[in-house]
Amino acid sequence: MENTTHFGFKQVATNDKQSLVRDVFNSVAGKYDLMNDILSFGTHRLWKHYAITSGNIKMGDKVLDIAGGTGDLTMEFTRQVGDNGQVILSDINTTMLHEGRKKLTNKGIFGVEFIQLNAQYLPFKNNTFDCVSIAFGLRNVTNQDQALEEMYRILKPSGCLLILEFSTTNSVLLKKIYDFYSFKIIPKLGDIIANDKTSYQYLAESIRKHPNQKTLKNMVLNAGFDFCEYHNLSSGIVALHKGVKV
Template identity: 35%
Template sequence: MQQQTKEERVHHVFENIYNRYDKMNSIISFQQHRLWRKDVMKRMDVSSGDHTLDICCGTGDWTIAQAEAVGTDGKAVGLDFSINMLSVAVKKKMAMQLKQVEFEHGNAMHLPYENDQFDYATIGFGLRNVPDYLQVLKEMQRVVKPGGKVVCLETSQPTNQFFKPIYYFYFKNIMPFFGRIFARSYKEYSWLHESAKDFPGKEQLACLFKEAGLTNIQVKSYSGGAAAMHMGEKQYVEDE
């Protein structure tokens, strides 16, 4: 039998868990993800009229938070390759009657946008799912305007020696168990452990941001290093 690529596997996972995703997010993170997202939005300081892009937007909560921040003079675009995850996002947009948000189908590895289009490009719990982290960061850097920001909120590797074993035990054993009980998807929630265990730690990810051409990199750790935000800026090119 042919081996599934990482991209095919990830696609399959999210096409299947889309209708339980929001509920499960709150269960497996003990609601912490809401606090992390709120803090990241505060640090981003989005202005009314800005144009934002949220890739791997899933069911759209971060895109919608951005749409609220940019207001009706701005625009927030959410992009994802799972039609089912996007269908949940579109329902939320309709229910909230938000005109300034668009959800689009596409692949984070090859963003369907011209260079220098957005004030912000964000990715929330999406980077660890893509086949090539650096390529996606380069794509995000490409589509933001000079002075614009690339922001990633993702699980990370805890550095606290006491917390570390608890965290890994939880991810490996408890979380897939929650997945089985609450979402009837043991296999899909095992993927979260696999993708999170191999994901770069804070310093490594900051190096990838640098390699993607971003500067002024800020890092903020959450919940003992269980998650982290990285934010970098696209430099202005000096006139010759």
């Protein structure tokens, strides 16, 4: 029997998910930043700022931004590490990497390395990075446990992992509002603005399939991390998990 996994609310062959996710982001890449601003009412910038400031990144550090997309986190990491540090913007999707390179270049940010990679197979030696981040990308990874183990492996001792991702709110009222917005409004806006209803339907569904805060915390610890804590943002609609490798 063929192994299957979820792609939104659908069950698909495990080997097919990566290409299906790639098709989604090929489609949305050109309007990705615009749609983020519209769909989150700009709040994604506050969520990302909180994640960036939680990394305790110092001048000279080496940082890997996984699923870095259009480079919002990479931009700030570059300023934090200075000329003697290094930031790598990585993504599995070439179209998103192109958008990230174009955006950073237009903002006069150079020295960033761009690498296309799969989070499940990180092409780096053990104990390489001071910080590894993944923002709104983990839910698209086929084997999340394997990816977390890889992130642990490439972090230096005392290095930190930052996972910024949509999560689960405990507010009954907010959940009703959020579900209505996610399934009734977001796909329609995706259709009107990005001419792509299907991709935004998937993105809404993928959030619901992502592990909740406590489950993800346990996954981080099971991957080898000695410490993990999470902080809810916007009443748990988004959560930042921070893992530390001692």
